[in-house]
Amino acid sequence: MGSQLDALNQWVMDVARLTQPDRIHWCDGSDSEFAELVRGMEADGTLLPLNSETHPESWLHRSHPDDVARVEHLTFVCTSDREDAGPNNHWMSPSDAHAKMDALFAGCMRGRTMYVIPYCMGPIDSPLARCGVEITDSPYVVANMRIMTRMGAAALARIEREGRFVKGLHSIGELDPNRRFIMHFPEELTIQSYGSGYGGNALLGKKCHALRIASHQARNEGWLAEHMLILGVENPKGETHYIAAAFPSACGKTNLAMLIPPEGYRNAGWKVWTVGDDICWMRPGPDGRLYAINPEAGFFGVAPGTSEKSNPNALATIQRKTIFTNVGLTEDGQPWWEGLDDRKPAFDWRGNAYDFSGPAAHPNARFTVSARQCPSWSPKAEDAQGVPISAIVFGGRRASLVPLVFEARDWTHGVLVGAAMGSETTAAATGAVGVMRRDPMAMKPFCGYNFADYFAHWLSFDKPGANLPKIFHVNWFRKGTDGKFLWPGFGENLRVLEWMIDRVEGRASATDTPIGALPKADDLRLDGVALSDEARRVLFDFDRPGWQAEIDSLEDFLAEFGERVPDALKREQGRIAEELRAS
Ligand code: GDP
Ligand code: PGA
Ligand code: MN
Numbered sequence: 001m002g003s004q005l006d007a008l009n010q011w012v013m014d015v016a017r018l019t020q021p022d023r024i025h026w027c028d029g030s031d032s033e034f035a036e037l038v039r040g041m042e043a044d045g046t047l048l049p050l051n052s053e054t055h056p057e058s059w060l061h062r063s064h065p066d067d068v069a070r071v072e073h074l075t076f077v078c079t080s081d082r083e084d085a086g087p088n089n090h091w092m093s094p095s096d097a098h099a100k101m102d103a104l105f106a107g108c109m110r111g112r113t114m115y116v117i118p119y120c121m122g123p124i125d126s127p128l129a130r131c132g133v134e135i136t137d138s139p140y141v142v143a144n145m146r147i148m149t150r151m152g153a154a155a156l157a158r159i160e161r162e163g164r165f166v167k168g169l170h171s172i173g174e175l176d177p178n179r180r181f182i183m184h185f186p187e188e189l190t191i192q193s194y195g196s197g198y199g200g201n202a203l204l205g206k207k208c209h210a211l212r213i214a215s216h217q218a219r220n221e222g223w224l225a226e227h228m229l230i231l232g233v234e235n236p237k238g239e240t241h242y243i244a245a246a247f248p249s250a251c252g253k254t255n256l257a258m259l260i261p262p263e264g265y266r267n268a269g270w271k272v273w274t275v276g277d278d279i280c281w282m283r284p285g286p287d288g289r290l291y292a293i294n295p296e297a298g299f300f301g302v303a304p305g306t307s308e309k310s311n312p313n314a315l316a317t318i319q320r321k322t323i324f325t326n327v328g329l330t331e332d333g334q335p336w337w338e339g340l341d342d343r344k345p346a347f348d349w350r351g352n353a354y355d356f357s358g359p360a361a362h363p364n365a366r367f368t369v370s371a372r373q374c375p376s377w378s379p380k381a382e383d384a385q386g387v388p389i390s391a392i393v394f395g396g397r398r399a400s401l402v403p404l405v406f407e408a409r410d411w412t413h414g415v416l417v418g419a420a421m422g423s424e425t426t427a428a429a430t431g432a433v434g435v436m437r438r439d440p441m442a443m444k445p446f447c448g449y450n451f452a453d454y455f456a457h458w459l460s461f462d463k464p465g466a467n468l469p470k471i472f473h474v475n476w477f478r479k480g481t482d483g484k485f486l487w488p489g490f491g492e493n494l495r496v497l498e499w500m501i502d503r504v505e506g507r508a509s510a511t512d513t514p515i516g517a518l519p520k521a522d523d524l525r526l527d528g529v530a531l532s533d534e535a536r537r538v539l540f541d542f543d544r545p546g547w548q549a550e551i552d553s554l555e556d557f558l559a560e561f562g563e564r565v566p567d568a569l570k571r572e573q574g575r576i577a578e579e580l581r582a583s
Contacts, residue, residue, distance in 0.1 A: 004163040005156075008133060012116055015135050015169055020107045021114035027142060029152020037139045046140055050324070051333035058322045060335060061140055062351055063197055064175045068326060069364045070200035070207070070249075070429045072445050075182040077212065079449070086450025087560055088440075097183045101192045104179060108171045108194075112137040118156040118165075119149035121210050121281075121295035126384040128223070128281050128293045130214065131159045132166035134204045141170060141202050144323060144368045147298040149205045166190070166213050168204035172197045184208060186216035186448050199300050199325070199366060200428075210279045210295045212448035219449060219457045223283035227442040229257040230276040230292050230387065232378050233497050236269035241501045242380075244280045244292055244469075245393035246418070246442040249428030250364075252395075252476055253277050254301040255490060258313035258376055262491050264528060272494065273378035274313070274371070275387055277301065282389060288467035291386035296371070302428070303327050303365040305339040310490055313376045314367075323368040328360030337361030363427035391500050395474040396423025396439060401546045402475040404487055404539040405496045407503055407510060407517040411462040414471025416572045417516070419455050420554050421473075438557050452564030459566055472500050473516070478539060486535040499524050513542045514579035515551075548580045 016024060027033060038059070041047040047059035077089040078097040085091040092100075115136050122129025134145060145151055159165045166189045173179055173195040180195030191208045193201055200207045214225035228244040247253050257277040261270045276294025285291040299317065303324065306314050318324075328336040328345035336345040338359050345360040347353060354360050371377055380387050394417055396402075408414035418441040425435045429445065438444070440451055447454050461468060474496060476489040499519055502508035510517035521536045531539075554573055558565050 004160050007163070008159065008165070011167055012135065016114060018102065019105050019109035019114060019137070019171065021109035021112055021137065023113040025113055025115050027115055027117045027146075027152055029146060029155075034143065034146055037143055041139050041143070047323070050335055054334050055322070056320045058320060058324065058335070060327060060329065061323060061325045062349060063326055065350055066177050067175050067196050067198050068362050069198060069427065070445065071177075071180060071182065071196065072429050072431070074180050075445070077184045077186065077448055079187060083564075084449055084453075086452060088444060088447055088451040092183070094185055094188070097185070101181065101183055101194060104173060104181070104194045105169065105171060105192070108173055109137045113139075115139070115142045117142060117145050117151055118159055119145060119151040119205050120155040120158055121149060121205055121214075122293045123382050123384050124150050124154045124158060126293055126386070128283060128291075128386055129295065130166070130217070131155055131162065131164075132168055132205055132209050133159065134168040134170060136170040136202070138170065138172050138197055138202065140197060144199065144203050144300070145205060147323070147368050147370050148203055148296055148300060150297055164189070166209050168193070168209060170194070170202055170204055172202070182208065184212045184448060186213055189213060189217075199368075203300070206279070206296065206300065207446055210281070211443070211446035214281065214295075214448075215443070215446070215454070216448040218281070219453065223281060224290075224458070224461075226280045226282065227278070227446050228276075228280035228392075229253040229278065230280050230294055230389075231257050231259065232273035232275060232380065232387065233494070233501060234271040234273065235501075240273065241390040241504065242275065242292065242387040243391045243393060243497060243500070244282065244389050245395065246421075247395045248397075248423040248426070248439045248442045248444075250302055250426035251397050251423055251442075252489075254299060254314060255311050256493060258311055258374065259494055260312055260491050261494050262528070265494055270494065272376060273380070274374055274376045275378045275381045282386070284461065284466065285385070285388065288465050289388045290461075290469060292389050293383075293386040294381055298368060298370050299374070300366055300368050303335070303337040303367050304359070304361050304363055306337070307340050310339070313374055317374040318367045318369050321370065321373065324365070325368070326362040326365040328354060337365055389469045390504050391472055392469045393472045393474055393500070394418045394421050394441065395476065396421050396442070397426070397477040398422065398475045399424070399477065399479040401543055401550060402473070402478065403518060403541060404478065405472060405474045405499065405519060406513075406515060407500070408471040408473070409516055411468050411471065412459060412568055412572050413516065415455060415458045416569055416576075417471060417473050418458070419451075419558070419569065450561070450564060452561040452566070455569050456564070456566040459568055470500070470504050480532070480534050480538065486532070486539055488529060492529055495524050495526060495529070514576050515542065515547055518542055544580060548577075551577050551580055
């Protein structure tokens with residue numbers, strides 16, 4: 001009896017011996033524990049209470065100004081064989097990485113409390129869910145983990161039953177960018193993160209566990225851990241199709257997941273249900289379809305650009321019980337960010353009087369909030385078996401070339417479309433913004449193993465008995481000659497989703513091209529959408545010479561992953577290149 005917890009207890013003792021905390025606190029996830037944590041953080045200035053009339057039980061956290069985004073150059077995958085991490089990851093040998101991290105962690109929690117956070121990613125009773133334990137010295141991390149995961153007693157009980165859990169060790173350290181590393185040891189189901197308090201680096205259940213470690217586990221166990229939102233589209237007949245979509249960070253996942261239908265659709269009875277806004281775990285069910293759960297319990301969304309106009313569901317969600325990170329403040333203590341409204345903030349995200357010289361909120365400012373507060377939260381999001389996926393969508397920010405939507409001809413082609421994904425970089429990670437980079441399946445920063453093996457794993461789902469979703473590609477970000485977006489986006493994106501569902505059900509038409517099935521403007525329901533002549537032409541255009549260059553460069557990109565790239569994928573690229581040259 002108790003042997004499973006013995007392993008956990010032993011690990012906690014080992015960590016305590018290394019990090020030397022003054023106190024150890026086992027988190028139970030209760031309301032009183034949360035209240036106590038908040039009191040402490042209010043007292044030391046980690047959290048500033050916001051205006052309690054407009055934003056009850058909500059706080060502002062200002063991070064260290066050098067610690068505001070994920071640090072991909074300091075993020076490593078430490079496999080015993082370098083090839084297993086692949087050219088898509090920074091690699092360090094497990095022994096070197098452990099030596100480095102042990103030195104950083106030694107004595108780092110002196111004078112601090114060490115929190116032990118048992119958590120479950122996914123509905124607590126779901127066979128698809130997986131557990132972890134994060135040890136951290138940051139109460140801000142504890143408070144965020146409580147919102148983002150199922151944390152506490154129930155998770156601990158599941159760990160005791162299953163024995164297996166992901167071990168995450170985190171310390172904010174000195175918040176020195178030169179002493180900052182995010183290390184993953186997939187073979188040991190271990191994460192070690194030092195020197196950052198920022199979400200993606202410090203909330204280890206999220207990108208570190210639910211994507212990097214989980215993708216590695218998923219490959220061994222025959223499922224998929226993906227950087228995808230999940231939504232349900234309910235038509236006026238009450239039929240719901242679930243769609244999973246992979247867009248790189250800050251390319252519209254949260255917005256699409258919370259879509260509000262255009263007025264005409266609303267009046268006709270269309271509804272959109274939010275199941276998840278960032279991460280999707282899928283596996284084949286008994287009927288051969290892919291079933292998906294959202295492993296998270298909350299949203300860690302980008303604040304700038306969120307408004308009553310762009311995303312009313314998100315705005316409603318964050319009216320109470322929300323932690324804001326790095327937003328500006330109005331005179332009367334309300335959170336503010338660019339794009340919210342016309343008011344002028346009094347303070348910027350660093351806490352200085354706002355001087356109009358730059359943005360008041362950091363471009364990667366975030367809100368952390370329980371998903372249950374979202375008006376469009378799907379009752380199916382708590383379903384242990386997950387939701388059946390009808391369509392998988394890939395997309396990115398592409399100012400040119402890529403049309404509004406097209407459909408892959410089959411699964412293999414769809415995997416190539418995902419592998420070929422490109423997007424302009426955003427503020428979600430440190431580094432230049434607006435640079436086009438390849439980001440296969442939006443997993444470039446998150447795939448915990450060699451991309452070549454990952455592509456092969458994706459292809460492996462196409463087998464007898466499978467009943468796989470159709471795969472599509474979208475681009476909400478095509479720009480016109482005036483440099484403005486050609487497609488209105490947001491709620492209007494439902495028109496594109498409707499076309500996809502009609503394709504799934506064999507209703508809508510499209511034209512076959514070498515890059516896939518492309519609708520004409522008339523194939524979509526565009527009544528009431530103000531589209532310029534340029535938009536009507538360009539959004540549905542197939543630019544053959546442009547695609548020739550794109551598909552040729554894809555060959556070079558695939559070659560970067562060497563021998564391990566599956567032949568089927570190379571053949572698919574060759575087929576399309578050939579079709580583009582012919583005719
Ligand atoms: P996530 O990080 O992938 O969840 O991305 P978000 O949904 O938070 O959106 C990131 C940014 O893209 C925000 O500034 C949004 O306003 C913007 N955005 C989202 N959807 C659309 C869209 O359909 N069209 C345009 N033009 N911008 C969008
Ligand atoms: P996101 O990532 O931009 O995909 O929401 C969150 C993060 O930066 O950790
Ligand atoms: Mn998001």
